[in-house]
Amino acid sequence: MRLVTTKSLKENDTLSKPVFHDNGNILIQAGIPLSQRIINRLIKLGIAFVYIHDDITKDIEVKNAITDETRVEAINTIKKEFAEIENHHIIGESLNTIHLSKNFAKVVQKILTDIKKSNDVISILSDVYCYDSYIFTHSLNVTIYTIGLGMELKFNEKQLFEIGLGAILHDVGKLMVPKEILEKNGRLTNEEFEIIKNHSRAGFDLLRNAPNISLITAHCAFQHHERLNGSGYPQGISGDQIHLYAKILAVADVFDAVTSNRVYRKAMLPHEGLEILYAGADTLFDKQIVEMFSRTVAIYPTGLTVYLSDGRKGVVSRQNKFLSMRPFIRIIEHAGARVEPYEVDLLKDRHVTIIECEARLGVY
Template sequence: MRLVTVDRCQAGISLAKSISHENGSVLLAAGTQLTEQHIARLKKLQVFTIYIEDDDSEGIDIIDSIPEELRVEAVHVITEGLTTIAGLTSPHAPQIQGMMKTSRAIRSFQKIFRDITQCLKGAPAALQLLASTKIHDNFVYTHSLNVSIYACQLAIENGLPLKKIEEVGLGAMLHDIGTMFISPEILNKPGELTDREFAYVQSHTELGFDVLRKVHEVPLPVAHCALQHHERIDGTGYPRGLKADDIHPYAKLLSVVNVFEALTNHHPHRQAMLPHNALEYLYAGSATQFDKKQVQLFRKCIAIYPQGLTVMLNDGRTGIVSKYNFRSAGRPEIRIIRDEEGQKVTPYEIDLAANECLTVEIVKADALLY
């Protein structure tokens, strides 16, 4: 299968991977031959990239980092949990009943994160969470899940003990709870925000902290994840402009994965980046905005060039990423489909991590149709 942009799709091509809603319902099943109406509907639903079947990419299978069933369950838990906790902060909510519901929500968060941790520990592979096959109603829930998955893998990479990994995961799932109190019209506004609107959106960090610090089951470092995940080590972040060691270690970790996840998913005012572009952004801010160690460790966790992505090499050849190399994420295996002159060739594989290919580099990557 091959990753392509919907804008470049033509009627008649076949889906290689189903397009589904985050609740598990399938919109378009794998094998569907796309029509002009299908393509128009995908654009309307803001699906920008899909996986298709073609002869050149036959046999390239995409490895899901998290099983579909677990992902659906996790989105449900996060949706119910954030809604419950946010709703029970009202002064009119019954205190005893509210405490019980909040406790159940936190336990559900902890259980689902343990399942995610076991999944990632049991099958180590570079994370690939492109949202190309998912449609969601609320960005916050999907974003919180993806950030928690990235945060889990990065916490593992840091060698943290299980208790701290679980605290990081809970902090990641709850870090944006303050956005539940921000107007959806502002959060989803297309185009740039005004200064006043941006300041309003920024208040979600303090709103989230105020909610979580009052929840008995939430450790204080988890509440600080909500407060500090937009802080930057050079003091240019918000809400308090904290610097370097004044920022909690969990928040330093979380700021890296939070930005990466946001950059690689579509927003009303910005198109999604491919992973290698988002990583370049993090490296550009390494040691100024982002903790350098966390950026370097995160690079080891993710599939910089996802399977199915079309790439051009420095010798002029064009190919499709067929397999990523764990621990050498920037040098995957490539299926060559065009030669140095751009002419079609019988596809063959090269491994950029192999000694004989060390001088060959990826110089361009895109989600293309050809």
């Protein structure tokens, strides 16, 4: 299968992976030739990338970070619990948080189990889903990235669970922000940005009073927008004043934000998101965490068509667990001419680099 932008789709292209709604129902089935009407629907749904059938890449498989069952349960739990929190906030009633910690703990444990079983770098692009709300998918994606990074850092079970629970709830304070500000299509005013910034403290206040949620987990919500140089919020703390969990969350949070579709900006590809993290390494983000993150996620997703520095063109055929920035490439062209496909391991061919991605160019 090959990864392409929805805007580059042509009539009669065939999806290799179906498009799901977050409740688990299939919106667009795989294996059926696409009409222009269906292509337009994919674009309208805000789906940036899809996998299509391609004879040269038909044997290439994309591995999910978590199972479809876990994903559906996680999203439904986030939707249900977040809706209850939001409703209590609107009507001004106090919230019974006993079930909150219990239900999210169950989901985090399932995500943790799935990631341990996968034994591969993490690729969120491999999961083609349509979501009702950005905050639902963002909370889940950040949890997956965070747990994966925690495993790379050799966290024990208790630490993985703590940071996983903190990750899935890190943006819970945004439920207290008016939707017209949170989903504004355009530049925020200074006053609106101050309201947005309040979500960190609001989330912390909610979580620190919830039973079975540790103060460290609550600090994931409180500190995930703090930055190494003190330029973050809500406290403007810096360096070692920021908890390690929050430093990890900051990296996962920003990466998922820039690689997801938003009302005001199209999704970047993972390697572009990583460039933003490296640009802020040692000033905004912990450099060691950024470097470990680059080994945890699929910087060039499987199925992506890429151009190499020596004039060859190929498709990412599988990931390199030892260094995800240098995956295996199935070469299909050289100097513009078709060649018999063959595999190249960029971890071994160090003189060759990826210089461009076709999905970003919008052609295939």
